[in-house]
Amino acid sequence: MSxxxxxxxxxxxxxxxxxxxxxxxxxxxxxxxxxxxGKHKPTFTPHVDMGDYVVVVNAEKVKLTGKKWDDKKHYSHTNYPGGINEITYKELRDKNPEFIIEKAVKGMLPHNKLGRKMFKKLKVYSGPNHPHQAQQPEKLEL
Incomplete structure (x- = not known):
C-alpha cells in the first residue's frame, strides 16, 4: 500500500x-x-498548495496580551546606513491594522515559492465588510 x-x-x-x-x-x-x-485536510501533501482561502474581517479589533501594544515594535530598513525605522504596534494598528495579521500569518507559512503562493490566499480587512460575497464563504469559528 502506497x-x-x-x-x-x-x-x-x-x-x-x-x-x-x-x-x-x-x-x-x-x-x-x-x-x-491545508493541514486541516486528511489528504494534506506538503509539496502541494492544498489550502483554502481565508478572509479575515475586523482586523483592527485583534488583541495583544500584556503591554505588547506599547513594547512590541516592527522594524524595517531602507538598506542605507542608519536607515532603520521602528514603529510600535499601537501606531501600526492606527496606520495599517491589516499588516499586523498579514505579518503574523506570513511568518508561519513556508519561506519559499510555495509559501508565497499560499500567502496570496489570505485576504485581510479592517472593517466588518469584505468584497468576497460572490465566493459564498463559510463562517469559521476559531
Missing part, C-alpha cells in the same frame, strides 16, 4: 470568513496558517 499524494489538479479550495474581533493575535494567526496551508 502513501497518497495529492495532485494540483485534484485540489478543491473553499472560502472561509474569520472574525478577528477580541481574538489573540498569535493564536488566531496559527489557526489561519493551518487553513491556508
Amino acid at each position: 502513501t497518497y499524494m495529492a495532485k494540483n489538479e485534484n485540489v478543491e479550495c473553499n472560502w472561509y470568513v474569520v472574525d478577528a474581533a477580541d481574538k489573540t493575535l498569535g493564536r488566531l494567526a496559527s489557526e489561519i496558517a493551518q487553513y491556508i496551508r
Whole structure:
C-alpha cells in the first residue's frame, strides 16, 4: 500500500470568513496558517498548495496580551546606513491594522515559492465588510 499524494489538479479550495474581533493575535494567526496551508485536510501533501482561502474581517479589533501594544515594535530598513525605522504596534494598528495579521500569518507559512503562493490566499480587512460575497464563504469559528 502506497502513501497518497495529492495532485494540483485534484485540489478543491473553499472560502472561509474569520472574525478577528477580541481574538489573540498569535493564536488566531496559527489557526489561519493551518487553513491556508491545508493541514486541516486528511489528504494534506506538503509539496502541494492544498489550502483554502481565508478572509479575515475586523482586523483592527485583534488583541495583544500584556503591554505588547506599547513594547512590541516592527522594524524595517531602507538598506542605507542608519536607515532603520521602528514603529510600535499601537501606531501600526492606527496606520495599517491589516499588516499586523498579514505579518503574523506570513511568518508561519513556508519561506519559499510555495509559501508565497499560499500567502496570496489570505485576504485581510479592517472593517466588518469584505468584497468576497460572490465566493459564498463559510463562517469559521476559531
